[in-house]
Amino acid sequence: KGEHRLSAVLEKHIQNHLSDSLQLPGNDNTWELFAEEGEMKVYRKELVEDGLICDPLKAIHSIKRVTAREMCHYFWDTDVRLEWEGTIESFRVLEVLDERTIIIYQTHKRVWPSAQRDCLYLSSMLKIDNPPVTDGGRIPHDTWMVCNFSVDHNDANSVSGCVRATVEICLICQTFVTPPGDNRPIDRDCLHCEIVYVANVNPGGWAPASVLRAIYKREYPKFLRRFTAYVQTKTNAKEIWF
Numbered sequence: 001k002g003e004h005r006l007s008a009v010l011e012k013h014i015q016n017h018l019s020d021s022l023q024l025p026g027n028d029n030t031w032e033l034f035a036e037e038g039e040m041k042v043y044r045k046e047l048v049e050d051g052l053i054c055d056p057l058k059a060i061h062s063i064k065r066v067t068a069r070e071m072c073h074y075f076w077d078t079d080v081r082l083e084w085e086g087t088i089e090s091f092r093v094l095e096v097l098d099e100r101t102i103i104i105y106q107t108h109k110r111v112w113p114s115a116q117r118d119c120l121y122l123s124s125m126l127k128i129d130n131p132p133v134t135d136g137g138r139i140p141h142d143t144w145m146v147c148n149f150s151v152d153h154n155d156a157n158s159v160s161g162c163v164r165a166t167v168e169i170c171l172i173c174q175t176f177v178t179p180p181g182d183n184r185p186i187d188r189d190c191l192h193c194e195i196v197y198v199a200n201v202n203p204g205g206w207a208p209a210s211v212l213r214a215i216y217k218r219e220y221p222k223f224l225r226r227f228t229a230y231v232q233t234k235t236n237a238k239e240i241w242f
């Protein structure tokens with residue numbers, strides 16, 4: 001802890017997510033379920049700030065045969081970012097704060113009729129030592145998290161014409177193991193991972209509400225489908241990475 005200049009502000013984001021992002025949306029009526037595919041449930045709230053659509057998004061999902069660490073690693077590792085992220089046009093790692101904390105500047109593909117968006121954020125991956133037990137009372141094998149939130153940085157010479165979006169995003173993953181019994185070794189069929197993905201994206205500049213809400217309605221389920229399938233494929237033949 002305290003390894004870099006942004007440790008304190010990172011710690012605050014982590015604590016906020018641990019206290020509110022793990023609240024499952026099914027329990028209260030403030031979240032509207034707007035997409036459901038199998039184990040994946042995607043909720044949103046309608047929120048307008050200064051005339052901009054900032055709808056918070058919360059998705060829960062259960063993915064077979066992967067661990068929390070694997071999910072968070074492939075979400076965090078920029079070496080594979082373009083293999084699963086469909087809306088990014090370019091990105092650059094501006095600074096490495098420690099072995100699991102970096103600062104990224106990225107531009108997204110323009111979606112007509114809005115201006116192109118870019119974002120500049122800190123991305124950190126960490127293991128949660130005393131994991132919050134899910135409401136079902138089941139004990140996870142372990143809990144990992146990736147926290148992405150907007151920061152300022154001098155070196156981000158922004159791509160001209162881009163409107164700066166601000167993000168507060170978190171992926172919290174918990175591994176559950178069902179022992180195979182009679183002393184057989186654990187294999188991937190004994191694993192599943194339960195995730196909560198929370199995204200608060202402020203588009204930074206005006207865009208038609210209908211366009212933004214249509215983008216979110218299409219892009220979030222697509223991203224969750226594509227990313228989870230990507231991790232299952234990427235890890236399928238590999239040793240289990242707890």
Ligand SMILES: Cc1cccc(-c2n[nH]cc2-c2ccc(F)c(-c3ccc(S(=O)(=O)CCO)cc3)c2)n1
Nearest residue numbers: 087108111117119148165167169201216219220223
């Ligand atoms: C997956 C998705 C959902 C909603 C909107 C879009 C999208 N389409 N065209 C432009 C964007 C766009 C605009 C601004 C943003 F900050 C992000 C954005 C979304 C996700 C993340 S992340 O941290 O979850 C994954 C890393 O890129 C960061 C930024 C995406 N893509």
